[in-house]
Amino acid sequence: MRFDIMTLFPELCMTVLGESIIGRAQKSGALEIYAHNIRDYSKDKHRRVDDTPYGGGMGMLMSPVPIYDCFRAITSPEVNKAERRRVIYMSPAGRVLDQQTARRLSEEYDNIVILCGHYEGVDQRIIDEIVDEEISIGDYVLTGGEIPACILCDAVGRLCPGVLSDEECYQKESFSEGLLEYPQYTRPYEFCGRTVPDVLISGHHANIEKWRHEMALEKTAKNRPDLLEKNK
Numbered sequence: 001m002r003f004d005i006m007t008l009f010p011e012l013c014m015t016v017l018g019e020s021i022i023g024r025a026q027k028s029g030a031l032e033i034y035a036h037n038i039r040d041y042s043k044d045k046h047r048r049v050d051d052t053p054y055g056g057g058m059g060m061l062m063s064p065v066p067i068y069d070c071f072r073a074i075t076s077p078e079v080n081k082a083e084r085r086r087v088i089y090m091s092p093a094g095r096v097l098d099q100q101t102a103r104r105l106s107e108e109y110d111n112i113v114i115l116c117g118h119y120e121g122v123d124q125r126i127i128d129e130i131v132d133e134e135i136s137i138g139d140y141v142l143t144g145g146e147i148p149a150c151i152l153c154d155a156v157g158r159l160c161p162g163v164l165s166d167e168e169c170y171q172k173e174s175f176s177e178g179l180l181e182y183p184q185y186t187r188p189y190e191f192c193g194r195t196v197p198d199v200l201i202s203g204h205h206a207n208i209e210k211w212r213h214e215m216a217l218e219k220t221a222k223n224r225p226d227l228l229e230k231n232k
Helices: 010-017 020-028 064-074 099-108 124-130 146-157 205-223 225-230
Strands: 002-007 032-037 085-096 111-116 133-136
Touching (some): 002 064, 010 032, 020 146, 032 064, 064 111, 205 225
16 A cells, blocks of 8 residues: 655654554555655745635635645656555545545555645645545544544554554454444453453353453443444
8 A cells, every 4th residue: 555645744744654553564565655745846936835815714725736736746657556546635524534434445545645734724626626535533623634644544554454463453443343342451460459350361262252242332332322323
């Protein structure tokens, strides 16, 4: 899987995505992640990429021209031979990211191009011209799309072949079956007067699986009852 992030702050993205599992996946070749500075495609002598919005209003708006030139450069056949591409704009107006979306993107595409907005957003015409879908990470507004872009790369990237050591790592985690993940425990057996549930040290695998399912249902009903309603 190849990710191309169009941004005003490439160092921010590459610093975050250069660590931990996603960082190791890049070193092993399981993932390719590039961050492209939109300012490099500005024709303004001061490398400006924004201007005042038509019709008035607060703040500045990112111009479509440098974004489009950046997009054409990073998707040219000479540098990017991906055949299944999806262009995503990180926006609070988009559909909220969930596990199903992450899985769909990881399975159906081999190149995810992500546009990060800033200021008051981007000119609508660039969205209409190049964007396939808008994705939000929640019902709130951030100062830019870089952190959401990193979250999308992480959520999608970890599902790609060769990134996690064992497929079971993500097959039985939160949201994979429409439920939150069951509670988990490790050594020591006793901590602050709390002990590991007896069923987990019983060695009876059927009882353990039953307990885990019951705990997942209980946890979901308590923390995210909307998930149970959605799966009815």
